Amino acid sequence: MNIFKSYNRKQLAWSEGVAHATLDPDGPGAARMHLVPPKPAVFGDPPSLLVINGTWFLPVGHSWASILRVFFEELDLHCKNKQELSTTEIEEIEKAVVAKVSRLYPGTKSELILSDLKEIVSLAVNIATNQDIPEETLMGMSLEKYSKYMTAPHRMDLIVAPMSIGNKRACPLNCVCCYADSGEIMDISEPLGTEQWKSIIDKCRDAGIPMLTFTGGEPLTRQDIVELVRHASWFVTRLNTSAYSLTPELASELKAASLDGMQITLYSHEPDVHDALVGKKGAWDKTVNGIKIALEAGLSVSINTPLVERNRDYANTIRFEHKLGVYCVGCSSLIPTGGAVEQIETGKALSREELKITLGEAVKSCRELSMEISFTSPGWLNSDEIIGLGLPSAPVCGACLSNMAITPTGQVAPCQSWLNGLTLGSIIDVPWKNIWNSKSCKEIRKSSATKPQCALKEV
Numbered sequence: 001m002n003i004f005k006s007y008n009r010k011q012l013a014w015s016e017g018v019a020h021a022t023l024d025p026d027g028p029g030a031a032r033m034h035l036v037p038p039k040p041a042v043f044g045d046p047p048s049l050l051v052i053n054g055t056w057f058l059p060v061g062h063s064w065a066s067i068l069r070v071f072f073e074e075l076d077l078h079c080k081n082k083q084e085l086s087t088t089e090i091e092e093i094e095k096a097v098v099a100k101v102s103r104l105y106p107g108t109k110s111e112l113i114l115s116d117l118k119e120i121v122s123l124a125v126n127i128a129t130n131q132d133i134p135e136e137t138l139m140g141m142s143l144e145k146y147s148k149y150m151t152a153p154h155r156m157d158l159i160v161a162p163m164s165i166g167n168k169r170a171c172p173l174n175c176v177c178c179y180a181d182s183g184e185i186m187d188i189s190e191p192l193g194t195e196q197w198k199s200i201i202d203k204c205r206d207a208g209i210p211m212l213t214f215t216g217g218e219p220l221t222r223q224d225i226v227e228l229v230r231h232a233s234w235f236v237t238r239l240n241t242s243a244y245s246l247t248p249e250l251a252s253e254l255k256a257a258s259l260d261g262m263q264i265t266l267y268s269h270e271p272d273v274h275d276a277l278v279g280k281k282g283a284w285d286k287t288v289n290g291i292k293i294a295l296e297a298g299l300s301v302s303i304n305t306p307l308v309e310r311n312r313d314y315a316n317t318i319r320f321e322h323k324l325g326v327y328c329v330g331c332s333s334l335i336p337t338g339g340a341v342e343q344i345e346t347g348k349a350l351s352r353e354e355l356k357i358t359l360g361e362a363v364k365s366c367r368e369l370s371m372e373i374s375f376t377s378p379g380w381l382n383s384d385e386i387i388g389l390g391l392p393s394a395p396v397c398g399a400c401l402s403n404m405a406i407t408p409t410g411q412v413a414p415c416q417s418w419l420n421g422l423t424l425g426s427i428i429d430v431p432w433k434n435i436w437n438s439k440s441c442k443e444i445r446k447s448s449a450t451k452p453q454c455a456l457k458e459v
Contacts, residue, residue, distance in 0.1 A: 018208045020234060021072040023124060031128035032236045032260065034210035035060075035068050038149035046149040050120075052127045053260070054155060054211035054236035059146055063105065067117055070100045144450040147401055151436060152207040155403040157416040160197060160228065161216030162188050162408040171218045172244050174279030175265075177306050177340040179417040180217055188408050194224040198231050200406060200427055205234055207432040215240040215416060217408075220250070230257035238263060240304075243290025244283060251297035261300040263330075264291055268311040269320035277310060288324070295325050302328040306340075307358060309348050315361040322369045331362065333377040335417045337456050355380060356389065363390045379453035394452055400424075400441045401449035414444050417456060 023031040032053050038046040047059035050068065060068070074093045078085060085093070098113045105113075125131075163171050163180055166189050171180075192200075204212060212235045219225055220241050229237055238261040239254070254262070264287065267274040271284035294301045303321050307314060318329055334340040334349045343349055350358060359375060366373040367390070375381075375391050383394040398415065404424075405416040411423035412435050425435045435441060448455035 018205075018210060019069050019072045020210070021075050023121065023128075030260070031124040033068070033072075033124050034236070035065060035072070036154075036208055036210060037065075047146070049146065049150075049154075051154055051210045051236075052124050054238070056127050057143065057146075057154060058123075063101075064116060064120065066104055067097065067101050067113065068120060070097045071117060071120075074100075143402060147445065147449065150401070152209045152432065153398070153400075153402055153404045154209070155211040155213060156204050156209045157213045157215050157403065157405040158197070158200070158228075159216060159405055159407050159416065159419075160192075160214055160225070161219045161221050162191055163217050165189070165191060170221055171216060172221070172280065173218070173242055173283060175339065176277055176279065177308060177334050177338075177343045179335050179338040179340060180419065181338040191222075191408055192410060194227060196410070196428070197224075197228055200410060201228070201232050201235075203427055203432060207436075209235070211236040211238070213238045213240060213416075215405075218242060218244065220245050226250070226253045226257050229254055229259050233258040236260050240265070241290075242278070242283070242287055243294060244280075244286045246290035246293050248293050248297065251293050251299060255297050255299055259299065261302065262294050263302050263304050264294065265304045265306070266291070266317070266321065267305060268313070269317040270311075270313075273311050277308070291321075291324055291326065301326055302330060305329070305331045307331050307333055307350055307355065308343060309350060309354075312350060312354060312358050314358050315365040318362055318365045318371065318373075319369070322371060327370070328372045329362075329366070330374045330376055331359070332375065333380040335377065335454060335456060337417055337420060352380065356385060359389050359391065377454065378451070383452060397448045397451050397453060397455055399448050399455055400444040414441075414448075414455075420456075 017037070019035040021033055023033070030053075034051040036049040036051060038048055047061055048065040050056075050058045050060045050064075052058070071093070074096045078089055078093055094114060094117065097117055098110045101113045102108060102110060159180070161170060163169070163178075175181075201212065212232050214225065214229065214237070218241060219239055220243075222228070225239075229239070237259050239259055240263045243262075243264045266287055267277040268284075274284040274287070275281050291301060291303070303326050305311065305314060305317060311317065314331060321329060333355060334344055336344055340349075359381075362373060365371075373391065374393075375386065376395050378395040378397050381389075381394075386394040399418060400414045403415055405413040405418070406427055407413055407419065407423065410426050410428040412425055412427050413419055413423055422440070424438055424441050427435065444455065
């Protein structure tokens with residue numbers, strides 16, 4: 001596979017902003033790389049952050065950051081209006097990178113620069129194609145230590161679709177454990193228009209945020225969703241949906257608009273269980289059909305499943321998803337907000353021991369089927385239990401640090417689940433640096449972010 005294919009994103013100025021390039025954009029295994037500069041420090045030389053596909057975060061020193069910026073620049077020069085580069089053109093790019101970086105670092109051997117460049121590219125491709133990563137690559141500064149250099153989160157969740165508009169239900173489903181059913185903040189009189197959301201997307205780019213997730217409510221209820229995704233093509237983009245209303249035409253348009261991933265929620269392989277949990281008879285058929293449509297369109301699809309007593313037979317749901325052609329799944333325990341509060345209070349959530357059994361069976365199934373699985377709820381199990389189950393890592397809270405959210409009215413929330421009325425300011429009217437450095441944002445970042453506990457359990 002020739003990974004050096006065209007990309008049509010331009011990097012920002014050499015000495016400032018986030019630089020971006022994509023290797024093999026048509027995949028499979030597209031590697032989208034964002035180089036995020038650090039906040040200037042009075043002392044020392046803080047690293048930049050290399051974000052790969054919005055999921056891997058690797059602090060890189062000044063020399064690697066310089067190589068990456070030159071590399072992105074050369075890709076832009078050579079890839080204009082081309083689908084794939086020849087071997088000769090790849091060699092020309094490598095020679096140009098070596099020559100320019102040699103001028104920045106006189107005395108550095110050309111072989112070392114070229115070796116570093118190839119190591120960076122190999123790392124990005126291995127991550128994008130789920131290959132083994134050298135252990136030494138995983139070492140370095142933790143997110144907690146790096147946080148003091150950050151000026152924005154790695155991901156912003158754009159809640160472009162409210163649950164209700166003018167007291168009329170906008171979301172086609174009524175999921176019993178929906179975190180977005182959180183009162184007034186998701187029930188508005190009039191949603192923001194296309195140009196307002198485009199302006200918000202531009203502000204996210206100016207803030208140096210590399211990844212955007214379009215969510216809701218149901219983002220596919222917006223007639224302009226393809227236009228918004230296309231406007232965000234500079235970012236790594238994901239869309240969270242029930243796929244209830246996904247059509248082949250819409251899926252193809254989202255693919256053409258450079259949507260990088262679609263996360264679809266499926267509660268169970270059993271139609272009656274899924275329909276009961278989403279409050280809509282016949283919803284299972286539409287969602288499963290939506291999964292098939294997304295896969296046929298060539299979209300990168302992952303399936304998300306919130307776990308409760310009713311759908312604890314999760315291992316069989318995973319086997320069903322595998323038959324559909326899905327290889328990446330994620331699950332969560334209930335977040336104590338919105339509709340999930342009643343489920344927790346009435347004993348319909350899984351107990352700690354039940355959760356361990358359910359996850360253990362799920363991990364076993366994924367190993368047998370060569371599937372990826374993640375558990376995203378911090379605080380329900382401790383790190384030793386997570387590792388003992390064979391899950392890849394223990395989840396931590398990212399509120400006000402690695403991920404934040406923007407509500408349907410343009411207000412910034414600590415995370416997409418923290419919709420209980422606390423907002424940090426309007427991104428439409430308030431400069432981003434004032435929101436990031438606000439007292440509330442700093443306090444949440446200090447008390448909750450990077451902790452193995454959901455802050456909403458304590459709210």
